[in-house]
Amino acid sequence: MTELTYRQALNDTLRAELTRDENVYLIGEEIGVFEGSYKITAGLLKEFGPKRVVDTPISEEGFTGVAIGSAMLGLRPVVEIMTLNFSLIAIDQIVNHAAKMYGMFGGRVKVPLVIRTPGGGGQQLAATHSQNLEVWYAHIPGLKVVAPSNPADAKALLTAAIRDDDPVLFLENLGLYNTKGDVPDGEQVAEIGRAAIAREGTDLTVVSYSRGVVTALEVAEQLAGEGISIEVVDLRSLRPLDRVTFCESVKKTSRAVVFEDDMLSYGVGAEISATIGEAVFDWLDAPVRRVAAAEVPLPYAKPLELAAMPDAAALTKVIRETLAASGYRK
Amino acid sequence: MADTRRPAGARRTAKQGGDSAETLRGYYEQMVLVREFELRASEMYARAKIGGYCHLNLGEEATVVGLLAALRDTDYLFTTYRDHGYALVRGMEPGAVMAELFGKTTGVVGGRGGSMHMFDADLRMLGGYGIVGGQIPPATGAAFAIDYRSKAGKNAEAVMCLMGDATTNIGAFHESLNLAGLWKLPIVYVIVNNRLGMGTPVELASAEPDLYKRGSAYRIPGVRVDGDDPVAVRDAAIAALDKARADRQPSILETMSFRLKGHSVVDPARYRSKEDNEEAQANDPVPAFRNRLLKAGALDEKTADGIHDAIEKRVTDAVDFADASPDPSPSELFDAVYATPVANESRAYPGDPVTTVESVAS
Numbered sequence A: 001m002t003e004l005t006y007r008q009a010l011n012d013t014l015r016a017e018l019t020r021d022e023n024v025y026l027i028g029e030e031i032g033v034f035e036g037s038y039k040i041t042a043g044l045l046k047e048f049g050p051k052r053v054v055d056t057p058i059s060e061e062g063f064t065g066v067a068i069g070s071a072m073l074g075l076r077p078v079v080e081i082m083t084l085n086f087s088l089i090a091i092d093q094i095v096n097h098a099a100k101m102y103g104m105f106g107g108r109v110k111v112p113l114v115i116r117t118p119g120g121g122g123q124q125l126a127a128t129h130s131q132n133l134e135v136w137y138a139h140i141p142g143l144k145v146v147a148p149s150n151p152a153d154a155k156a157l158l159t160a161a162i163r164d165d166d167p168v169l170f171l172e173n174l175g176l177y178n179t180k181g182d183v184p185d186g187e188q189v190a191e192i193g194r195a196a197i198a199r200e201g202t203d204l205t206v207v208s209y210s211r212g213v214v215t216a217l218e219v220a221e222q223l224a225g226e227g228i229s230i231e232v233v234d235l236r237s238l239r240p241l242d243r244v245t246f247c248e249s250v251k252k253t254s255r256a257v258v259f260e261d262d263m264l265s266y267g268v269g270a271e272i273s274a275t276i277g278e279a280v281f282d283w284l285d286a287p288v289r290r291v292a293a294a295e296v297p298l299p300y301a302k303p304l305e306l307a308a309m310p311d312a313a314a315l316t317k318v319i320r321e322t323l324a325a326s327g328y329r330k
Numbered sequence B: 001m002a003d004t005r006r007p008a009g010a011r012r013t014a015k016q017g018g019d020s021a022e023t024l025r026g027y028y029e030q031m032v033l034v035r036e037f038e039l040r041a042s043e044m045y046a047r048a049k050i051g052g053y054c055h056l057n058l059g060e061e062a063t064v065v066g067l068l069a070a071l072r073d074t075d076y077l078f079t080t081y082r083d084h085g086y087a088l089v090r091g092m093e094p095g096a097v098m099a100e101l102f103g104k105t106t107g108v109v110g111g112r113g114g115s116m117h118m119f120d121a122d123l124r125m126l127g128g129y130g131i132v133g134g135q136i137p138p139a140t141g142a143a144f145a146i147d148y149r150s151k152a153g154k155n156a157e158a159v160m161c162l163m164g165d166a167t168t169n170i171g172a173f174h175e176s177l178n179l180a181g182l183w184k185l186p187i188v189y190v191i192v193n194n195r196l197g198m199g200t201p202v203e204l205a206s207a208e209p210d211l212y213k214r215g216s217a218y219r220i221p222g223v224r225v226d227g228d229d230p231v232a233v234r235d236a237a238i239a240a241l242d243k244a245r246a247d248r249q250p251s252i253l254e255t256m257s258f259r260l261k262g263h264s265v266v267d268p269a270r271y272r273s274k275e276d277n278e279e280a281q282a283n284d285p286v287p288a289f290r291n292r293l294l295k296a297g298a299l300d301e302k303t304a305d306g307i308h309d310a311i312e313k314r315v316t317d318a319v320d321f322a323d324a325s326p327d328p329s330p331s332e333l334f335d336a337v338y339a340t341p342v343a344n345e346s347r348a349y350p351g352d353p354v355t356t357v358e359s360v361a362s
């Protein structure tokens, strides 16, 4: 085990995969000389040269499509899109092309592509630069969408994504890059499509992903001081969605709250909550609640941004309300 | 880096020396305003009064002033996230621009947009835009609206659409130019070439590094001008706008300048070589224009210092105004989502229940 930042775990993993397989290459804006907008690719150009670490012009649709085409011929591109917001410029290539090829061409061509990109608000970057659009991609069969919440998962899921033969959207988060955690040494390959129990508990299940898991764990720790036992499920993968893990958790706790960074309407929580309602309704002691972002173009001003984003206080409040609604007593 | 200062195709200034001392001093004053405002913004960022991204016009003062000297009140302006200088010179109050950076209710868009999103409908500055190239299709659409509503002529309206050098590599640029060329729209696409897109030099990003030529596939003519000379920029912009007004001939104007600092205030720009930095500093347009006016007798040291002091005071007042202005209240969060009131709009804060039994029952 080594304690690493989320950023360093990504950087190490990219280095390891570039070393392991010469078909792996990195492509994106400012990833080489500039070392990445968020410094995830720091040092890699120097180490692997411009053939393996390809700086591109600002042409998201073009270079994402180029990565897709090269993947059709067996290369394993790892695309960096500077932020999830800019993936909208490449969305046709991702959704209409990368996600469709395997199925539409009858399983005759694979697209082993990874798109790494950070989402998330909270940095006062205003409406166009703070979005959580992961659910757009999670809606699309043919894509895999993973969203690690900690450095160890960042490593194991990125390794898995690069070795996977399908297009994987690898969601990072601006608020996670500096977070630290223990990372197992040596090769680690996660199984995509599996959630994890990030903390065990008995009274209520909080389901979350990416940055939200960090907040959920903080809240769980806080409430543990009051004798309230929260189980935290880290989805890790939004598509495929591991329904069994959170349903089993709800069978144990009988209460669930979803904590998500995206919009409430049609969001990740809508899917989780509907699944719980369909699959384990009889175990529920209270309605499943969702804590999500306010549905506004995210304002720049700090007081408005804070009011719009789901936080620990909102999660704590909804956990308490859910416990109260079910007649919970310690 | 290749010297692109006097390239083939560069335009000679139309009427060098034809301007009154007063006009030139006015340009100098505006350049100083942009310079001082940006330096102060940088300072305020370091003091955490400003958050998010903050891109400055340092090194582009002559370009800002020259372009806007050419733009009439009836024309429309679309720009990028590097927009403070354009907001100021187009006529927004420095206090309101600073307040926007501070995220205050008195900001030009009430603190909702921040640094990248200056906007004033009355001044026909229809926005700073943070998505690279995002402004180009809407600017083309504004030209479409002008064409839709009015006839060409020397008093016609026109659109000026700004973008950075690196922005010419995005699809939206090429699609827009094709449409403007096809439909003969009254627009000038200004490429503010500061030689870098973040850390990438033009030659490493554009297969045609002579950016003013990039309209050739769409039969859109282009010229290149020294962006450190406000008079040259103005004259080239007037010529381009005239063609847009009178002939509905879209065109490209490429202005050559240097970015004096990092891409944004938090970028230390370590990727830039010593020579590159020295070249940029040597081409700082503000002292250059000052010296030029001093030499020409359009300005004396005392007047120049007076201008500087007066601007400093204006910028200080702007900071004081921004500081004293109120923060927006969380209760206003949903005040600007839809222009037309609509049933069932979500006004839930995080953690609010979406639907209560009572509201379903009632």
Ligand SMILES: Cc1ncc(C[n+]2csc(CCOP(=O)(O)OP(=O)(O)O)c2C)c(N)n1
Pocket (backbone or CB within 6 Å): A029, A058, A060, A082, A086, A089, B080, B082, B130, B131, B132, B133, B163, B164, B165, B166, B167, B168, B194, B196, B197, B198, B263
């Ligand atoms: C679609 C999109 N991709 C990437 C970015 C990130 N980004 C912001 S500014 C910039 C560089 C733009 O350079 P240039 O057009 O030369 O303008 P300058 O910043 O030099 O004024 C990049 C890559 C973005 N905002 N939007």
Ligand SMILES: [Mg+2]
Pocket (backbone or CB within 6 Å): B164, B165, B166, B192, B193, B194, B195, B196, B197, B198
């Ligand atoms: Mg540039």
